[in-house]
Amino acid sequence: xxxxxxxxxxxxxxxxxxxxxxxxxxxxxxxxxxxxxxxxxxxxxxxxxxxxxxxxxxxxxxxxxxxxxxxxxxxxxxxxxxxxxxxxxxxxxxxxxxxxxxxxxxxxxxxxxxxxxxxxxxxxxxxxxxxxxxxxxxxxxxxxxxxxxxxxxxxxxxxxxxxxxxxxxxxxxxxxxxxxxxxxxxxxxxxxxxxxxxxxxxxxxxxxxxxxxxxxxxxxxxxxxxxxxxxxxxxxxxxxxxxxxxxxxxxxxxxxxxxxxxxxxxxxxxxxxxxxxxxxxxxxxxxxxxxxxxxxxxxxxxxxxxxxxxxxxxxxxxxxxxxxxxxxxxxxxxxxxxxxxxxxxxxxxxxxxxxxxxxxxxxx
Amino acid sequence: xxxxxxxxxxxxxxxxxxxxxxxxxxxxxxxxxxxxxxxxx
Numbered sequence: 565x566x567x568x569x570x571x572x573x574x575x576x577x578x579x580x581x582x583x584x585x586x587x588x589x590x591x592x593x594x595x596x597x598x599x600x601x602x603x604x605x606x607x608x609x610x611x612x613x614x615x616x617x618x619x620x621x622x623x624x625x626x627x628x629x630x631x632x633x634x635x636x637x638x639x640x641x642x643x644x645x646x647x648x649x650x651x652x653x654x655x656x657x658x659x660x661x662x663x664x665x666x667x668x669x670x671x672x673x674x675x676x677x678x679x680x681x682x683x684x685x686x687x688x689x690x691x692x693x694x695x696x697x698x699x700x701x702x703x704x705x706x707x708x709x710x711x712x713x714x715x716x717x718x719x720x721x722x723x724x725x726x727x728x729x730x731x732x733x734x735x736x737x738x739x740x741x742x743x744x745x746x747x748x749x750x751x752x753x754x755x756x757x758x759x760x761x762x763x764x765x766x767x768x769x770x771x772x773x774x775x776x777x778x779x780x781x782x783x784x785x786x787x788x789x790x791x792x793x794x795x796x797x798x799x800x801x802x803x804x805x806x807x808x809x810x811x812x813x814x815x816x817x818x819x820x821x822x823x824x825x826x827x828x829x830x831x832x833x834x835x836x837x838x839x840x841x842x843x844x845x846x847x848x849x850x851x852x853x854x855x856x857x858x859x860x861x862x863x864x865x866x867x868x869x870x871x872x873x874x875x876x877x878x879x880x881x882x883x884x885x886x887x888x889x890x891x892x893x894x895x896x897x898x899x900x901x902x903x904x905x906x907x908x909x910x911x912x913x914x915x916x917x918x919x920x921x922x923x924x925x926x927x928x
Numbered sequence: 929x930x931x932x933x934x935x936x937x938x939x940x941x942x943x944x945x946x947x948x949x950x951x952x953x954x955x956x957x958x959x960x961x962x963x964x965x966x967x968x969x
Contacts, residue, residue, distance in 0.1 A: 582952075583955060584953045586951075586955045586956055587955050587956075587959055589956075590955070590956060590959035590960055590963060591959075592961065593963055594932050594963050594966070594967070597963070597967050603963045603967065603968070698961075699960055702960065710956060710960075714952050714953075714956055717952070718948055718949070721948050722945070724950050725944060725948070729939060729944070731941075732936055732941060732944065735941060754938070756938070756941070759944060760941065760945035761945075762945050762946075762948035762949040763949075764947050765949050766952055766953055769953055769957075770953075770956070770957075773957065877936060886930060886931075886934035886937065886938065887930055887934075889929075899929075900932075
């Protein structure tokens with residue numbers, strides 16, 4: 565199955581623009597040091613305590629450290645309880661959905677630290693033995709923007725490609741299959757999608773290179789934004805309701821992912837002009853969708869979520885496809901299922917009709 | 929059961945992940961490294 569030519573062209577063009585975006589914070593550092601004449605890399609700091617962070621961030625540092633270690637999990641669980649009590653799942657939290665949400669929430673928290681730990685503590689020192697803390701001289705805000713752009717733009721691309729390259733869709737499908745929104749959606753992913761998250765390894769490498777202090781602030785901030793964007797508690801509604809808050813809303817919805825823009829990404833249809841599952845790919849920053857014109861902002865919430873082609877596949881198939889397949893007939897996750905089931909234009913005919921594959925092979 | 933086609937898709941998926949990881953790392957890591965070389969001269 566080939567990728568649509570105009571889409572391939574747009575992906576290439578946007579990828580080239582992204583190269584410039586990645587380089588922007590680096591260029592800012594070049595201009596800063598060329599202008600000031602300072603040479604901090606000649607005496608790099610070796611201790612986080614010496615990184616010059618603004619006073620308010622020094623003050624908030626213990627809060628962020630606690631959020632990183634246990635606070636985010638506590639907030640997520642608290643939010644989940646609140647959503648549940650408020651009846652926001654209605655009757656949609658079936659036993660299958662419940663299993664998927666709980667397994668996807670717990671298993672990566674138990675298994676992923678050992679994988680990323682191996683990468684950071686064993687693999688990186690082996691591949692880049694003399695590079696640890698090489699960039700520890702980078703000032704706080706320089707490192708903050710380097711990490712923020714590196715981590716989130718990389719996740720934007722990882723996410724976008726899983727929607728736009730048909731062979732990747734089934735690794736991301738679990739995130740979209742639930743017919744509701746909630747904090748559990750933040751971690752609801754196929755395990756292979758989570759393990760090969762490019763941005764966690766990129767950020768881990770930048771931490772190894774000396775940007776760990778800045779990474780703490782970026783990753784916690786990002787987790788708070790993405791968690792609240794997936795939650796069924798629409799914290800952004802007052803910004804649209806009160807006229808006086810409209811200027812703030814205008815900036816917010818273009819800068820970061822809000823429940824309205826991200827819920828639109830999880831809608832099961834784009835026909836109502838509100839849902840937009842073919843765009844709004846941004847995770848922490850919505851800005852990437854604005855730059856690449858892949859987003860829509862309506863300030864409204866979809867009426868239904870999920871995917872049209874959903875067959876409530878077994879939890880193990882949703883969590884570990886392609887290692888485990890669904891037994892549901894015609895499912896995208898079944899042994900002979902279509903690559904992309906809910907978009908007729910993208911369905912691989914050879915998978916729907918095996919005889920076509922045979923015909924293609926014989927004529928090749 | 930995992931088939932050879934699944935392994936092919938998995939390898940392609942890992943390839944995309946490595947590409948999406950390596951390109952920004954090269955630009956950022958290489959960029960900051962070149963910055964120090966460039967400004968030292």
